[in-house]
Amino acid sequence: MKKTTVAGLAIATLVAAASMSAWAQGDASAAAGAQAAPTTxxxxxxxxxxxxxxxxxxxxxxxxxxxxKSIDAGNISVRAKGGAIALTGTVSDPAQxxxxxxxxxxxxxxxxxxxxLTVKKSFGGM
Incomplete structure (x- = not known):
């Protein structure tokens, strides 16, 4: 019983250590760029x-x-990545x-x- 507990703890420790090292690793080019860029x-x-x-x-x-105020932004989703913006969702009027x-x-x-973005369709069908 003690051997299985010890073996289980050892395996859990190895998995935890491996996952920490995987998270710590980054893209080599990004790391090189970060080291080359001066910090101000x-x-x-x-x-x-x-x-x-x-x-x-x-x-x-x-x-x-x-x-x-003319735009209902409640159904609009905004994603940003490096200055590029992606808009998804619905608006009530095509002009919006x-x-x-x-x-x-x-x-x-x-x-x-x-x-x-798309125009939200009404439930009445009109």
Whole structure:
């Protein structure tokens, strides 16, 4: 009984160690680029990661869309990756599709917009 418990713990430890090392490894080219780029941040200051920058860009686009009161942004989803914005979801009026894209393109830092918005169909069929 003790041998199986010890063996199980050893296997669990090996799996945990292997998964930690897998998470720690990154793309070699990204690591080389990160080492080559000079850092201008003050010691102790947090350097924003790509994920943080994408989240900030996404929030900026949502805020810009939300300022236009004629657009119901509740069914619009925004994804950001390196300045590229992807819009998905539904709007109530066909004119809003182009308007949302225009607003997203106007946000500083946005390099491209992929618009996959559709018009929400009414339940009445009219």
């Amino acid at each position: 941040a003050a010691p102790g200051a947090a350097v924003p990661t790509d994920r943080q920058a994408n989240r900030a860009m996404r929030r900026k686009v949502y805020a810009a869309i939300g300022k236009d 599709i182009a308007r949302v894209e225009e607003i997203a393109k106007g946000v500083p830092g946005v390099t491209s917009v992929t618009n996959k």
